[in-house]
Amino acid sequence: MKPLISIVMPVYNCEEFMEESIRSICEQTYTNWELIIVNDASEDRTVEKISEIKDERIHLINLEEHQGIGSAFAKGYKFAKGDFIIRHDGDDISLPTRLEIQQSYLNDNPKIGMVSCLISCFTRDPSLRNDCIFIERIQNYYKGNEEIEKSIIAGFLPIIFPTLMIRKELMDKVNYDSKNSLFDDQTELLLELIKLSPVEKINTILYSYRRHKDAYHFVNQKEYTKYTCKLLKDPSIRNSFQFKDFYKDLNFNVQRKIKLNEKSKLRVLMLIDALNIGGTETHVLNITKRLMDMGVYVVIATSGGPMEVIMKSYGIKVIKIPIDGDYISNKKKFGMIKILKTIIDEEKINVIHCHLFASMQLASELYRMYKIPYVVTIHGLFYPNNIFYSTCIQASKVIAVSKPVREMLYNKLGDKIRDKIAIIPNGISRDLVNNSHTDIDIREELNIPKSAEILCYCSRLDWNKTNVARVLLFSFAQLLEHYSNIHVIVIGDGTGRESLEKEAQVINEMAEREVVHMIGAKVNVIPYYLQSSIIIGTGRVALEGMMCGKPVIAIGNQGYTGIVTESTKDVQWNMYFGDHDALEKPNVKNLLKDIRHLLIRKERAITIGRWGKSWCENMFDIDTCVKEIAKIYINALNNKGRL
Structure with missing residues (x-):
């Protein structure tokens, strides 16, 4: 028996085009499929039109309230039994060989998680014909995975979601049900999938994309364009391409739950500008893991980066905040402080540990406004002088990771900071080798x-x-x-x-x-x-x-x-x-x-x-180092009123 393909088709007030769309599935040369139609509380003759088509492979789900494409798809997906998934639009048409060709491609390319195809764009409205010509040409211009990635980085998404055939095992790695998009579309879902798997286009037209003035994208064109552009600017998209060799080592099948020590009286906000790949970020990861093992409540606030996935894989709670540079203007600082104060209140944070330029400025401002004690770690000699003066002097403690860093701080700040400096090196675990996959040849x-x-x-x-x-x-x-x-x-x-x-x-x-x-x-x-x-x-x-x-x-x-x-x-x-x-x-x-x-x-x-x-x-030894850091936190809390 050939693998089963599940096609999920959300429909809403689609009586005019839907029959043609459904029949394009029924006429496929590949026959082992199921079509799950989710009627999103249509108010026209949609259900009647569906009932006229008799095929035991078609299953109808009726929703009592209109919920939108994303929610309707999620409802239908729960019933999907296939090895491969397609979300089909109710006004578009799949060419007869589509399922056969796409399934064969995925079967021959096991490392590819999903495959798209070229499109034809058509309309009955003469005023939209030029639009159709442009859409078809630009969508079909980008074919290979590398071309598609470069296009997305440049701010254009050259894939129409319903053209995709997706491995179910890939879909199951994405929490699609929680995507509460501002728009009734699945661009966010598509981008999450692209982070996890390369995508190729079969160099053949297999999907006919219809344009009409009642279509969702046409009605909301301006707002939707702005929204999509904003999504494509998310640095995690670029990171997923730039660091794909890095990410492929991760086991995405391991979904660890967030580990929070709710009963802990010591509640730490680890504040770091970004989570790039480097020694500072690895240090933050390792001390956070050890603090959590000791029973300390720790969350990380950051703009994100390639190491974010690693943090989450260890059950660390990461909260994204919009830090977009080393220095924060007074105008942006007010908004950032408001965001961080909300996080601090919700997480019941009582001490902040900051690591890089912007984080140090924000921690200092939070202390000035709310007297929340903070600790600074200086990781090297690359910090500018003005950052030291505005942030280190009011800190509860300044941790230097080496003797040269301590000497630099003494030379720049003198007696104002002498009693506040502690040398704590980057710790290393005795179990480093045992905790690694050492069977790789x-x-x-x-x-x-x-x-x-x-x-x-x-x-x-x-x-x-x-x-x-x-x-x-x-x-x-x-x-x-x-x-x-x-x-x-x-x-x-x-x-x-x-x-x-x-x-x-x-x-x-x-x-x-x-x-x-x-x-x-x-x-x-x-x-x-x-x-x-x-x-x-x-x-x-x-x-x-x-x-x-x-x-x-x-x-x-x-x-x-x-x-x-x-x-x-x-x-x-x-x-x-x-x-x-x-x-x-x-x-x-x-x-x-x-x-x-x-x-x-x-x-x-x-x-x-x-x-x-x-x-x-x-x-x-990292355990010794982290115990010293924890003592610093406790002293900061005990001396809070005397800082």
């Missing part, structure tokens, strides 16, 4: 021989870290002259990735095989570290590499600090592995020397790896 995935040495560099590919990656690639090109069986993996994304990929391509062409692997951002980097010979990076990457028992060469934004060993550990910590201070600028000569040292003296490299793991467990 990276060598098989990247076609790297089992005997090959692997260098692994991980970083956001922006700012000075792009230059660090470039130094590594230049060094690696020279290594290839003496080591034929060596590979390098570069994990990360950012504005510098494209130029680095071109340089990687040159090296691969010179080697006549792929030896440089640019793999983008990854949710779980631990399997890559475990199967590598040497880890190269800074900050959290250095800590994770050591926790995996690997030798680490530290190199970061500020420069080079070399191999992390027992004899250099104080220098490394004082300079935060080259990210906040350095011995010298990154250079090919020193990096080559240290890589060769570790490759030649393998027993020494193993010893360094073992020591590094032990040092990490003692010096950077």
Whole structure:
């Protein structure tokens, strides 16, 4: 038996066109389908017209009250039994081979979750013929997934929802029933689906799209256009395309419930500008998870970003707020404070922990207006002076993640802040390896021989870290002259990735095989570290590499600090592995020397790896770090009246 296709057709006052639409389904060459017609409380002869068509595959659901296309579709979808789903409009027509061709395409392309097609646009109204010509041409211009993604990023949605055939397993991952759209349409549902799966168009006209002046999109054209444009500006759409390699590592089948410790007297608002992929965001994720495990009530307020999905996958409550830059004007600040105060009241927040520029400004203003205590974490040396003066002095406590950060704060703010600074490093879990999917065979995935040495560099590919990656690639090109069986993996994304990929391509062409692997951002980097010979990076990457028992060469934004060993550990910590201070600028000569040292003296490299793991467990244990943070929260509450 061929797979069942469920077609859900919401209809409302559609007597004029509906019979033609239904018969286009009945005449399909693919016969194993069910048509679920949802009559959305029509006031004309819609039900009578449906009753005239006799086919046991047609099922009618009558709603007592008019609810709209989205709600009617959701009602019908609950009865769908098929492996594939189509939402058909009651005034459009599917060509006879549509079901057969689309089902065959999905069957042949198991990684594609849905497929669209080309359209013909037709009308009986002469005044709409030019509209039809334009709609047909522009919709049919965008065919491949890459073209479709670029179009959406540019602000145009080149897919008409009823043209889609969707795998039911994909539909079930979207909470379509909760989409209370301002418009009676399913653009939001379509965009949610696009975040989860690529979409292609079959290069054949399989759907006839009717235009008439009673159509919903025609009647509400101006408002609907504005609304759609607003939806397409949502950064989560762009993130879903830009970080699709990152997202594909996620298990979307795991739907964890939000975990909130309602009885906790300590209620924290973790305030962070955005949830991009980087050390700051990973730190916020890890301390939030640990605080929640300790029984603390924590929610995150943010503008969102690619890490938002990760946060939610751990049961963390994320509340979206419209932060759209590093600095907030006085005009916007008033509206933002109003939004945050509502969140604070609803969540019964009694302390704020802020992390980046805009968040620090907002936390400071909330303290000024409502005396809500706040804690600041300074994650690096990249904060502008005016942010410090306006936010740190009134904070209950300022956490510096390294000694160089503390010294910077002392130098800028002096005695005004001396007693408020605490050094708490980015913590690392002793169970880091145990909690990761370590059964992934990276060598098989990247076609790297089992005997090959692997260098692994991980970083956001922006700012000075792009230059660090470039130094590594230049060094690696020279290594290839003496080591034929060596590979390098570069994990990360950012504005510098494209130029680095071109340089990687040159090296691969010179080697006549792929030896440089640019793999983008990854949710779980631990399997890559475990199967590598040497880890190269800074900050959290250095800590994770050591926790995996690997030798680490530290190199970061500020420069080079070399191999992390027992004899250099104080220098490394004082300079935060080259990210906040350095011995010298990154250079090919020193990096080559240290890589060769570790490759030649393998027993020494193993010893360094073992020591590094032990040092990490003692010096950077996340449980110890989070307990210190929790004490700071409690002291902030106890001293609230004396700040």
